[in-house]
Amino acid sequence: xxxxxxxxxxxxxxxxxxxxxxxxxxxxxxxxxxxxxxxxxxxxxxxxxxxxxxxxxxxxxxxxxxxxxxxxxxxxxxxxxxxxxxxxxxxxxxxxxxxxxxxxxxxxxxxxxxxxxxxxxxxxxxxxxxxxxxxxxxxxxxxxxxxxxxxxxxxxxxxxxxxxxxxxxxxxxxxxxxxxxxxxxxxxxxxxxxxxxxxxxxxxxxxxxxxxxxxxxxxxxxxxxxxxxxxxxxxxxxxxxxxxxxxxxxxxxxxxxxxxxxxxxxxxxxxxxxxxxxxxxxxxxxxxxxxxxxxxxxxxxxxxxxxxxxxxxxxxxxxxxxxxxxxxxxxxxxxxxxxxxxxxxxxxxxxxxxxxxxxxx
Amino acid sequence: xxxxxxxxxxxxxxxxxxxxxxxxxxxxxxxxxxxxxxxxxxxxxxxxxxxxxxxxxxxxxxxxxxxxxxxxxxxxxxxxxxxxxxxxxxxxxxxxxxxxxxxxxxxxxxxxxxxxxxxxxxxxxxxxxxxxxxxxxxxxxxxxxxxxxxxxxxxxxxxxxxxxxxxxxxxxxxxxxxxxxxxxxxxxxxxxxxxxxxxxxxxxxxxxxxxxxxxxxxxxxxxxxxxxxxxxxxxxxxxxxxxxxxxxxxxxxxxxxxxxxxxxxxxxxxxxxxxxxxxxxxxxxxxxxxxxxxxxxxxxxxxxxxxxxxxxxxxxxxxxxxxxxxxxxxxxxxxxxxxxxxxxxxxxxxxxxxxxxxxxx
Numbered sequence: 001x002x003x004x005x006x007x008x009x010x011x012x013x014x015x016x017x018x019x020x021x022x023x024x025x026x027x028x029x030x031x032x033x034x035x036x037x038x039x040x041x042x043x044x045x046x047x048x049x050x051x052x053x054x055x056x057x058x059x060x061x062x063x064x065x066x067x068x069x070x071x072x073x074x075x076x077x078x079x080x081x082x083x084x085x086x087x088x089x090x091x092x093x094x095x096x097x098x099x100x101x102x103x104x105x106x107x108x109x110x111x112x113x114x115x116x117x118x119x120x121x122x123x124x125x126x127x128x129x130x131x132x133x134x135x136x137x138x139x140x141x142x143x144x145x146x147x148x149x150x151x152x153x154x155x156x157x158x159x160x161x162x163x164x165x166x167x168x169x170x171x172x173x174x175x176x177x178x179x180x181x182x183x184x185x186x187x188x189x190x191x192x193x194x195x196x197x198x199x200x201x202x203x204x205x206x207x208x209x210x211x212x213x214x215x216x217x218x219x220x221x222x223x224x225x226x227x228x229x230x231x232x233x234x235x236x237x238x239x240x241x242x243x244x245x246x247x248x249x250x251x252x253x254x255x256x257x258x259x260x261x262x263x264x265x266x267x268x269x270x271x272x273x274x275x276x277x278x279x280x281x282x283x284x285x286x287x288x289x290x291x292x293x294x295x296x297x298x299x300x301x302x303x304x305x306x307x308x309x310x311x312x313x314x315x316x317x318x319x320x321x322x323x324x325x326x327x328x329x330x331x332x333x334x335x336x337x338x339x340x341x342x343x344x345x346x347x348x349x350x351x352x353x354x355x356x357x358x359x360x361x
Numbered sequence: 362x363x364x365x366x367x368x369x370x371x372x373x374x375x376x377x378x379x380x381x382x383x384x385x386x387x388x389x390x391x392x393x394x395x396x397x398x399x400x401x402x403x404x405x406x407x408x409x410x411x412x413x414x415x416x417x418x419x420x421x422x423x424x425x426x427x428x429x430x431x432x433x434x435x436x437x438x439x440x441x442x443x444x445x446x447x448x449x450x451x452x453x454x455x456x457x458x459x460x461x462x463x464x465x466x467x468x469x470x471x472x473x474x475x476x477x478x479x480x481x482x483x484x485x486x487x488x489x490x491x492x493x494x495x496x497x498x499x500x501x502x503x504x505x506x507x508x509x510x511x512x513x514x515x516x517x518x519x520x521x522x523x524x525x526x527x528x529x530x531x532x533x534x535x536x537x538x539x540x541x542x543x544x545x546x547x548x549x550x551x552x553x554x555x556x557x558x559x560x561x562x563x564x565x566x567x568x569x570x571x572x573x574x575x576x577x578x579x580x581x582x583x584x585x586x587x588x589x590x591x592x593x594x595x596x597x598x599x600x601x602x603x604x605x606x607x608x609x610x611x612x613x614x615x616x617x618x619x620x621x622x623x624x625x626x627x628x629x630x631x632x633x634x635x636x637x638x639x640x641x642x643x644x645x646x647x648x649x650x651x652x653x654x655x656x657x658x659x660x661x662x663x664x665x666x667x668x669x670x671x672x673x674x675x676x677x678x679x680x681x682x683x684x685x686x687x688x689x690x691x692x693x694x695x696x697x698x699x700x701x702x703x704x705x706x707x708x709x710x711x712x713x714x715x716x717x718x719x720x721x722x
Binding site for chain 1: 362365366368369372376377403404405407408411412413414415456491532534535576577578641686687689690691692693694695696697699700
């Protein structure tokens with residue numbers, strides 16, 4: 001079985017024309033990513049990217065007409081426009097929300113849980129101040145985001161600075177976006193490996209986003225296992241000191257066990273020995289999305305995201321989620337993940353149905 | 362494994378909206394087939410059919426402008442237009458070319474081989490006469506066909522009677538057809554289960570074609586096994602008496618073992634007991650394509666075809682083969698067929714690469 005699955009990994013990358021940097025002589029780390037200078041036609045996008053499940057990076061020509069392209073990376077435009085707007089700020093001690101963290105109970109040494117951020121409503125200028133001063137050393141990292149169509153909700157005052165949808169994607173997919181989200185963070189925040197049940201158009205407006213991508217065929221490499229859900233809570237309101245609390249009653253979240261950037265040498269060694277299918281397999285596809293660029297991330301692709309700030313000290317991005325088509329590819333994926341190989345999963349039951357659907361990017 | 366594969370069958374049919382007649386209350390045997398009164402737009406065709414791998418039956422409005430629609434079903438138009446044209450006529454004793462037949466050597470009782478037709482060039486009026494007089498009882502069934510772009514080759518004189526390509530399909534797929542083939546036969550000919558590495562637009566001009574369809578996910582139900590190749594040869598030139606000869610040197614063809622319409626009660630019992638995944642599984646999707654109608658048959662779908670003649674005693678069809686996209690669906694398919702379940706395959710090696718690629722429809 002493991003041999004057959006490894007052949008599937010190789011063949012799907014080969015057919016999609018996505019080779020990891022190891023394979024190619026390419027020096028650029030993201031040489032594998034299909035790129036386009038101009039937005040594709042709806043037909044070409046559907047035929048060459050959506051249907052086969054192949055990512056696409058479109059140059060900044062795609063967004064050069066957006067007012068946001070020049071306004072948002074400035075120091076004060078957004079804080080002026082949103083001076084009295086309350087926004088959802090996601091707070092963690094280390095910039096890792098919706099990610100695995102050490103289990104908070106001493107009775108579970110070495111165990112992990114699935115940790116969500118402490119979310120609070122603050123006025124936008126305060127949010128920006130907390131994002132800019134984020135520092136894991138001080139135990140507080142802030143990330144303004146809310147995956148509930150927040151650009152058209154909390155941030156409606158500036159929604160007109162970007163296109164309401166991506167015309168060539170909407171034409172191709174035959175619908176308008178289900179949600180348009182805004183993300184404002186710093187280099188301290190990262191998003192752990194997960195997948196979304198959406199076709200995603202991800203646009204960076206300020207700074208850069210660094211994606212690690214794995215096709216859905218490489219499901220087993222993520223070692224999706226069950227973790228108890230927990231969330232950060234404010235232990236001390238004044239200083240915003242956070243502590244991790246398990247959810248009561250217990251709730252189980254299937255999540256990827258793999259951390260591609262382990263925070264310590266010890267953790268790196270533990271990861272490498274526990275998750276060989278990831279660390280010894282083909283390298284993930286790397287893609288840096290720069291200000292103005294658009295990444296088409298096909299539904300069901302696993303992605304890990306880290307970021308670098310722009311001139312204003314912030315990483316700002318907008319993403320458009322389009323409802324995915326549940327078709328024969330989805331049926332194949334579910335079949336694949338129902339198969340167990342080499343301890344890659346802690347179970348193989350139907351309870352996997354919802355795995356990795358809580359998303360953070 | 363078998364349970365996981367059965368779930369894959371159910372989920373893929375469910376996601377494609379293709380339920381066998383057993384499932385629905387529908388009385389019509391082909392109620393499951395997606396239908397369109399008018400040809401779809403290229404975008405809708407790509408999005409709703411090619412990308413998900415979902416067949417489509419388009420009404421005769423699609424071909425009402427073809428001169429062939431009125432000319433070819435008549436008694437004499439084609440024989441006049443092709444009076445002195447030599448065409449490839451496929452001859453078998455029983456109308457089953459590229460199908461399993463009893464092994465010709467008495468030393469292999471009960472064994473089967475993969476039998477191809479005896480092909481000869483005859484003038485078109487002779488071909489029509491032999492097709493019309495086809496009769497398995499007399500041991501000779503004729504089928505005018507050649508899967509080498511024959512409409513634009515042997516039949517070039519009448520190729521202008523149909524569209525040179527299917528505009529909405531060409532736009533969607535981004536290419537012109539690789540081959541356009543003409544098929545002229547009688548009710549005596551049928552085509553055994555196989556799949557093609559093409560996206561296929563199949564148009565009936567006279568008579569009806571009756572398709573049994575299975576999605577690629579149901580590969581194991583076809584019991585693809587290795588058979589020695591053989592072909593019919595003329596034992597007696599004058600009477601065109603055919604005998605089956607094994608190819609020398611031996612050539613092996615992987616082919617479906619399943620005959621959905623066994624020729625005898627004994628064969629039916631043997632089939633049912635040998636191939637339970639087919640005979641006890643969900644019924645194939647049935648689709649009758651009537652004169653003027655177009656069937657989009659997605660690449661890699663298994664199909665069995667039988668036919669009924671039109672008013673001129675002939676079944677006439679044209680099909681357009683478009684190069685398929687080898688993408689993640691294809692990688693998943695290859696993975697699926699590399700897995701063995703319950704004796705469905707005689708092997709599970711890479712030698713399956715070419716299975717079922719010799720085609721007859």
